[in-house]
Structure formats: C-alpha cells, structure tokens
Amino acid sequence: MIAVCDHDSYFVQNNDVFGVMGLFPEQNITATLWMLVYGVSVDQVAEIARMEKSTIIESLMRFCFAIESLYTIEYLWRPTEMDLQRLLKKGEMRGFSRMIGSIDCMQWT
Template identity: 65%
Template sequence: MSSSRRVYKQFEDQQKRLLAQQEELVNLEEGGGGDEADKDKDDDHRRQRASHSHRVMEVVGQIAKSRRAANFDRKRERRGKDLLEDYFIPNIVFPYHVFRRRFRMQRSLFNKIMSAICNHDPYFVQKEDAFNVLGLLPEQKITGAFRMLAYGASADQVDEIARMGKITILESLMRFCFAIEALYTNEYLQKPTPRDMQKFLRKGEM
C-alpha cells in the first residue's frame, strides 16, 4: 500500500471514530427529559457540528505530520531573489508573454490575487523566524500553489522551483484554496449566466 493510501485510510478510520463518538454523545443526551434538557441537547449538538471541521483538520494534521528530518539549506533566499528577477521586478529576465504562458494568467492578475491573499491571510506575508532569518516570499508560496493547481506538479517539483519543504508546500496550497474561496466565491465561483456564456464564447472565438 502506498504512503498516500495509508494516510487516507488512517484519516478515514479516525473520522469514523469521531463520528461514532458524536453519535454516542447524542444518544446519551437523548436519555434526559424536559424542555430544558432538550434545549441543552440542541445547543450541544450545534456546538459539536460547528467544531467538527476543526477536529477533522486537527486529525489530518496529526496524520500528515511526517517524522522530523534533518534540515538542510535550500538557499530559499537566493531562489526567492531569482524568482523576483525572472518575473516580478521591472527589468525581468523573461518577457510578459512567457509569464502568461507559464502562470496561465497576466502578471497584473497574479499581483492582484497575491495582494488580496496576503491581506486575507498573514501566513503568506514574509516574516522573520526565531533566528531573525527572513522566510519565504509570498511570490514563492503562491507560485508553488499555482504550479500544483495549473500543472498538477508534485511537492518535489515545487521544491525545485520555489525551494520549499513538502509540509510548507501543502500548507500553502491548502491556505491558498481557503483564501480564494473566501475572497472570490460571491463574485466568481458561481454557475455562469447565459450572458456570461455568450461573453465567454465571443472571447473564445477571438
């Protein structure tokens, strides 16, 4: 059995145990009587449902936590500087049409999304660690997320591009998806209207 299937099986088993514990709590509460007991039961049930997602995420985090490996210098600062020189500073190495082809969007759109995500989740903002060493640039984290979504890149492939560890890559991807859903669901992540479809068809013909 592959490691990914093992992790998924462990997650399924843990989720079943959590659901069984919830059902047991609900059954115990149903043994009480009176309006006050019913009200307390409803309140507890709502709290359990509200915290269910949080508990599931904690379980996933425990399962996905890998054994602590020896750290090695990925030269992340140098790779961040190279990434900026390649695509994001005024005198870039690769022209705009190369950015458009590799990132599947215009650079102005990338910068707009990056700014919104950094304002929404400070995880993507560059910070200093306990040794006063600057961490990853937001361009590195968001580039990693885009490469995984656009090309189906693996964590090792993103590590080569952005110099990020596997856990950091997966956390960046998860937080990126949560931020996109929170920021753009109401405006963009909805079923297109007939007018939208006509606009897309005209754009496709052009």
C-alpha cells in the same frame, strides 16, 4: 496576489524564531500556482523551488481557502438556468456543444 496576502497573514514575510527572514509571499504563491496550473506534484515543486513539502502543501491549502473566501460571492457561484443557456449557446456557436459538465470545457461531440 495582494488580496490573498491581505486576507491571510501566512503570505506575509516574517522572521522565524531564529530571526531569519522567511519566504517571500511570491515564493509561496508561485509554488502553489505551479501545482494548480501545471499539475505538478509537491515533490517536483519542492525540488524546483527548494522549499519544504509541508510548506508547499500549507501554502496550497491556505491559497485555495483565501481564493474561496475572497471570490465565492462574486465569481464562484453556481450558474443560473439563464447562465447555462447563454454558455451553451456560445459554446454551440464555437463548436463546443457539450462544454457544460466537462471540467476543462474542451468536450468535442
């Protein structure tokens, strides 16, 4: 979370034009994670978190861009042929023979 906050000043708590403190970074990121992890709609998150829908959508977009910018080079790269073979072998040993191509890696044969 610290890396995301350092990457994008949107996730830093500031005063608004009326001098009122804005949302904590944890609130924005938690709302974003609810949508990404649990697949809940912006309406559900708005109701639970008591945040504006536009704020939640903005947080989601900025969070995703930050993650992509921060981690693409090290973690979000396309696997090589060697990587694919290693993953397929490991999947085969664990009973997931066709896991590549399945978005959740839970494809049973």
